[in-house]
Amino acid sequence: MHILIVDRSGPIPAPKYGGTERVIWGLGKCLNLLGHKVTYLVPGGFKGDFAECLYLDQSKDLNIQIPNYIDVVHINYNPLQSINKPYLITMHGNPGAMDSIDKNTVFISKNQAERYNSEVYIHNGLYWEDYNTPNLNKKRDYFHFLGKASWRVKNVFGAAKIVRKANGVLKIGGGSRWCKRNFFRGFKYILDPKIQFLGMVNDEDKIKMMEKSKALVTPVLWHEPFGLAIIESLYAGCAVFGTSNGSLPELISPRVGLISNEYDTLAKALNTFEYDPQYCHEYAKRNFNAEKMTLAYLKLYEKVISGKKLHQQNPEFSKEKNKINQLT
Template identity: 40%
Template structure:
């Protein structure tokens, strides 16, 4: 199959960028499975396993899609359609060249919670159901891009992983929970002084800020931590930080929102809306780091993700619906 993957930024990402890591991992997995991959992405994208089409600003995305693709897979949002044909709930773009089958993966929450297009794929069952859809694929990662999991290290402290300036990720809640548990908190994804989203300063010296980090630093901290503190304030679509933590043997202490009850199964962490309960869990939880690692490695890997996406691509190419509920529900 000749598959195009569209994303508006350059690949591979060096530091922060969860969606970018997922798309990069998907591209490599599709290539390993024997498919021809084209990355339609930002300036500077480089991949020795795929054809690269650098997006040109000011020009329609649809006009930059190569003619010979079997399907195009967009991330987060569908570019404005030149025209669209709908047949039995299947969408195809009419570009003037030919009809182009497509799918779009939504990685975030959509205001109003409505299915934006019949060909939309979400990133968890909860995410899909909240938007009136049914098609979803769990995010997977190419774990070869991460440092090796090293069992048996002394574990101390807890960590926060996410865009710290984003209020829904609830860094303040994580600081509170860590303090109640008596553990130091490492913050991956932010700075002590942040002026980008209003004045925010964290004076607590029991909190160490690492800035925007790459996979090596994430792995180093997670592999020696007692767990991830993840008290989000929104319905989490997926939570890539959760599976990254578990891959390195760190349990998850988080909220009960969105997809988290799907991802955090018994023996991999504790979910609660009570800071007191999460703090107590950090002190008392008996983690099996090998179980955590194996669960993440075998459930949330890029090859499984690619196989699930391929099944949806085939459905679209066979003029089959991928969402059982009609658009607008």
């Protein structure tokens, strides 16, 4: 089978941090290892030895950029047009209430699928062989937040509030202390020496930071479609504490973390949880690896190649299921 993987985010692999880019890098690698041919169609090029690359021109019709020899097209954004080849679309974000969703859409968590009245989903997986192996025996004496801190719904100051209640130290990867938004949203936290902003962290620094962290604190105030920071933290041996929004309840089992919508409950758990870095690490490798994800996609590739649709009706936004659970 020859698979064309299409994405408009940037180069493969991502030069620093990139969510979708990491997922489709692992997908392409595993497809190649399983004996399939892979071509990327992306705007920033590809550096690797397991696939070919074509350059995506987003100003042109996608169909004229798909070679005739391709068997199936795997698109990683909503193209908003008909595709002439067998195809499927992975929905990495949350479409709005008025957005059109294709019948061949695959969601990336059960929760995300349910919020659009669908049952078709495949969990993201990462190619863990690309990651440095964490030292699971290091002393862990702080907590961490990983994500775009400037994005309100990621709730970095909610994480800071929880960790302060637990009298802990929080290291924030993905945000700057001295920015305008922080002055208005969390001034008391940016002055707290126990709340430490690390800025953007690369892969090597990220693993080094996480392997000395007890847990990721991620009290999101939006429906996280999946959450690569969650599985990366688990891989590094960290537990995960978060809200019941989005994919979190299905990614976090009781042995690797806690789900709650109460600040006090989460804060208490930081100090009372029975941490098991080895179990968290194995849990991530076992459940969220690129090979498992790839095998699931191969089944759907075969389905669309045979002419079948993944949905009988177009998935639709559910207002009721998209309500956000607030922290109290």
